[in-house]
Amino acid sequence: MKTILISIIIFFVFYSSGFAQTLEERIKILEETLKKQEETIKEQQKLIEDLKAEIKQAKPPEQQTVAQPKETPPPVGQESEKKSTLEQVQEQVQQLKEEVGQVVEAQKKNILSVFNPAIGLVGESILSYRSKGSKETGSDRPGGFDFFQRSVELNLTASVDPFARGYAVINASADPITGEATATVEEAAIQTTSLPWNLTLKGGRFFGEFGRLSYIHDHELPFVNRPLALDRYIGGESKTDGVQLNFLLPIPHYVSLTAGVGDQFGDTPNNVGDFRHFKELNFWGRSSTYFDLTPDISLETGVSGLFNPRTEGRGDPLVQPDGSTLTERRRLLLGADLVLRYQPLRNNQFRSLTWGTELLYSNNNYLVNPSGIPGGAEFNHSVGSFGLYSYLAYKFHRQWTAGFLFESVENPQDNHVQTFAYSPYITWALSHWNQLRLQYTHTANNAATGLRDDDAIYLQWTWIIGSHSHGWQER
Amino acid sequence: MKSKSFRLLLIIPLVGMFCAGVMPAHAAKIRIVATLTDLADFARAVGGDLAEVHSLATGVEDTHGVPMKPSFVPMMNRVDLLILVGFECEHAFLPALIEASKNPRIQRGTPGYVDCSTGIIPHDVPKSTDHSAGDVHPYGNPHYMLDPMLAKTAIGNIYNALLAFAPQYQAEFTRNRDAYLAKLDAKIAEWEKEAKSLKGVKFVSYHEHWPYFAARFGMDYFGTIELKPGIDPTARHVEQLIASMKAEHVPIVVREPQFPEKVPKRIAQQTGATMVTLPIMPGGVPGTETYIKMMDYIIHTMVTAVQGRK
Numbered sequence: 001m002k003t004i005l006i007s008i009i010i011f012f013v014f015y016s017s018g019f020a021q022t023l024e025e026r027i028k029i030l031e032e033t034l035k036k037q038e039e040t041i042k043e044q045q046k047l048i049e050d051l052k053a054e055i056k057q058a059k060p061p062e063q064q065t066v067a068q069p070k071e072t073p074p075p076v077g078q079e080s081e082k083k084s085t086l087e088q089v090q091e092q093v094q095q096l097k098e099e100v101g102q103v104v105e106a107q108k109k110n111i112l113s114v115f116n117p118a119i120g121l122v123g124e125s126i127l128s129y130r131s132k133g134s135k136e137t138g139s140d141r142p143g144g145f146d147f148f149q150r151s152v153e154l155n156l157t158a159s160v161d162p163f164a165r166g167y168a169v170i171n172a173s174a175d176p177i178t179g180e181a182t183a184t185v186e187e188a189a190i191q192t193t194s195l196p197w198n199l200t201l202k203g204g205r206f207f208g209e210f211g212r213l214s215y216i217h218d219h220e221l222p223f224v225n226r227p228l229a230l231d232r233y234i235g236g237e238s239k240t241d242g243v244q245l246n247f248l249l250p251i252p253h254y255v256s257l258t259a260g261v262g263d264q265f266g267d268t269p270n271n272v273g274d275f276r277h278f279k280e281l282n283f284w285g286r287s288s289t290y291f292d293l294t295p296d297i298s299l300e301t302g303v304s305g306l307f308n309p310r311t312e313g314r315g316d317p318l319v320q321p322d323g324s325t326l327t328e329r330r331r332l333l334l335g336a337d338l339v340l341r342y343q344p345l346r347n348n349q350f351r352s353l354t355w356g357t358e359l360l361y362s363n364n365n366y367l368v369n370p371s372g373i374p375g376g377a378e379f380n381h382s383v384g385s386f387g388l389y390s391y392l393a394y395k396f397h398r399q400w401t402a403g404f405l406f407e408s409v410e411n412p413q414d415n416h417v418q419t420f421a422y423s424p425y426i427t428w429a430l431s432h433w434n435q436l437r438l439q440y441t442h443t444a445n446n447a448a449t450g451l452r453d454d455d456a457i458y459l460q461w462t463w464i465i466g467s468h469s470h471g472w473q474e475r
Numbered sequence: 476m477k478s479k480s481f482r483l484l485l486i487i488p489l490v491g492m493f494c495a496g497v498m499p500a501h502a503a504k505i506r507i508v509a510t511l512t513d514l515a516d517f518a519r520a521v522g523g524d525l526a527e528v529h530s531l532a533t534g535v536e537d538t539h540g541v542p543m544k545p546s547f548v549p550m551m552n553r554v555d556l557l558i559l560v561g562f563e564c565e566h567a568f569l570p571a572l573i574e575a576s577k578n579p580r581i582q583r584g585t586p587g588y589v590d591c592s593t594g595i596i597p598h599d600v601p602k603s604t605d606h607s608a609g610d611v612h613p614y615g616n617p618h619y620m621l622d623p624m625l626a627k628t629a630i631g632n633i634y635n636a637l638l639a640f641a642p643q644y645q646a647e648f649t650r651n652r653d654a655y656l657a658k659l660d661a662k663i664a665e666w667e668k669e670a671k672s673l674k675g676v677k678f679v680s681y682h683e684h685w686p687y688f689a690a691r692f693g694m695d696y697f698g699t700i701e702l703k704p705g706i707d708p709t710a711r712h713v714e715q716l717i718a719s720m721k722a723e724h725v726p727i728v729v730r731e732p733q734f735p736e737k738v739p740k741r742i743a744q745q746t747g748a749t750m751v752t753l754p755i756m757p758g759g760v761p762g763t764e765t766y767i768k769m770m771d772y773i774i775h776t777m778v779t780a781v782q783g784r785k
Contacts, residue, residue, distance in 0.1 A: 194579045248577050254545040290545035346535040346733055348542055398707055431706050433606055472571040475543040
């Protein structure tokens with residue numbers, strides 16, 4: 001405990017000294033930038049004045065009241081040359097005025113909206129047909145024909161101050177039974193932008209960094225549905241309320257280390273009762289690195305870990321097919337991921353081949369009540385389960401990508417229960433903001449699942465309005 | 476044992492952080508990263524032996540689609556200056572890279588963030604940034620580097636940034652800049668002379684890279700093969716473009732090498748125009764490793780294509 005306190009104190013001493021150094025520098029920088037902009041405006045004004053002066057000089061003298069002998073008109077060529085010079089200067093001044101006006105207008109727009117965060121809205125609709133009903137497949141959506149408004153996601157982001165950026169993601173998803181959409185805060189976090197020592201600190205509600213896809217929003221996945229392994233072991237996206245620290249190793253090779261702590265990891269929080277012990281927090285970490293194998297071929301790999309030393313269960317006790325109940329007591333998840341990509345630099349927007357794979361190992365400890373009767377005899381039991389997803393995506397046009405996803409997952413409560421899924425898909429991106437995806441999925445459940453095999457077709461339509469930023473996770 | 480391991484786990488990142496903090500911002504040379512190869516060329520010219528310059532692009536990429544490689548991150552983490560085109564040209568990859576780099580010296584608004592568009596009046600500032608207009612640049616067309624006169628402004632901005640960072644080397648930077656500008660001015664005079672036959676010539680290109688080039692050399696920029704910026708052409712748009720090119724006798728189709736050849740070639744065949752492949756940054760085609768070589772190539776290729784039709 002003493003060691004932890006001393007470490008925290010040391011950290012804040014260095015943190016605050018880093019801040020003190022940058023604040024004065026930043027004020028000075030902003031003053032210098034303003035001065036340069038003023039000089040630029042002065043230069044442009046001088047240019048306008050010079051051009052106006054040239055026009056005045058080029059103007060013919062006013063007609064005089066005293067009759068003048070009729071001048072012989074100059075040869076045609078000379079007269080048109082005189083006119084064309086004057087006309088040219090006038091055109092240039094006019095063009096300059098228009099251009100300066102455009103710049104001023106653009107700046108006015110900027111000034112009016114200067115306090116607005118960047119705002120964007122994502123809509124995601126899925127039309128599907130499943131061959132079996134939800135009772136036979138265990139799906140939370142009905143079988144047969146289904147139209148699911150999975151996301152209406154509002155994104156906001158802006159700088160908080162020179163030291164941090166804030167963002168929020170508010171999502172409304174249709175309830176499978178009632179159809180009503182309830183808005184929830186998926187993410188709302190602040191992230192530092194100027195910590196020393198290659199550190200970035202994020203705090204609030206966010207998706208913790210585990211693997212490659214757990215912190216990606218549903219509509220940004222390279223296929224329609226979140227892989228079964230991530231759904232079963234993490235519980236959807238890696239949502240947490242907590243803090244996460246990222247460290248970029250100060251070496252020429254890219255190595256990124258992340259560590260975080262939060263009160264949950266996934267869609268279901270722990271049951272903590274009236275007092276959350278330190279061991280009831282969730283701890284996670286990830287280490288990733290990257291290699292340019294050739295200018296066109298790259299490899300990114302990572303290892304991740306999640307540890308929740310003690311939990312009173314996440315949600316209600318898990319009722320098993322045999323009537324027993326399991327209450328989660330400890331949660332451990334390990335993952336290894338890789339992305340191998342071929343993306344020729346010359347045609348990088350038109351062609352690429354991506355292979356992404358993640359292998360997960362879950363080892364949870366449960367309190368087992370064989371009878372399922374509260375107060376009955378119980379014992380501890382650990383279950384080790386493996387899960388995997390692997391996909392290949394071939395982009396053969398700026399608009400078109402074809403892919404195949406393979407999934408395999410053992411149930412985290414009973415590793416004899418196993419599910420496989422095979423999904424070919426094709427994506428048509430009409431633009432950055434408008435995308436259609438057609439996917440077929442065959443899900444094969446073994447007998448232990450008690451579920452039936454299922455065939456499903458999905459048509460996913462994703463659209464974006466407003467601000468659209470290319471985050472680091474889109475690499 | 477447990478507490479020893481815990482202390483070790485704590486000490487290792489603390490030592491790492493300390494190393495990151497005490498590592499000097501720059502060693503003997505000024506470390507510069509430029510987003511595109513033309514800016515890297517200028518930075519080398521002005522910085523000379525005092526600067527170590529890297530470019531994120533190699534020259535063959537789409538300027539809006541340079542990949543966000545994690546290998547760029549450690550390099551950007553250590554640089555003193557980040558040189559960019561500006562006008563949100565690099566919006567698709569640069570903001571995320573800057574954030575990932577964790578380098579406070581090159582964040583937006585700092586002296587290390589060198590926006591070369593400062594002082595340039597943009598063409599085609601959109602009245603609306605609505606997506607119905609495609610992937611428009613809110614501050615105007617960013618491809619001003621294809622106008623060598625405006626490239627001089629970029630050189631000036633790079634010079635000012637170097638001077639602000641290392642004023643003790645003013646004499647060297649000034650000498651380097653002046654030498655390069657003298658060379659560039661001589662080439663500009665050559666290009667203007669060579670490009671006289673381009674005045675009034677109409678052309679289309681795949682993407683709207685060429686308004687500044689067209690304005691400088693008096694060409695008539697007729698349109699683009701893309702339906703809108705960043706939006707691939709529809710069959711209808713291609714047919715309409717072919718019809719209007721025939722009606723207006725547009726003789727040149729410019730294909731930038733990062734776009735596929737199929738559609739521009741078809742348009743050229745159906746309109747009787749000449750298709751030319753022109754780079755938009757140094758290194759885009761072989762033999763164009765520097766800005767001057769690139770402009771030489773562009774002017775010469777265009778002039779040859781136009782004169783070849785007479």
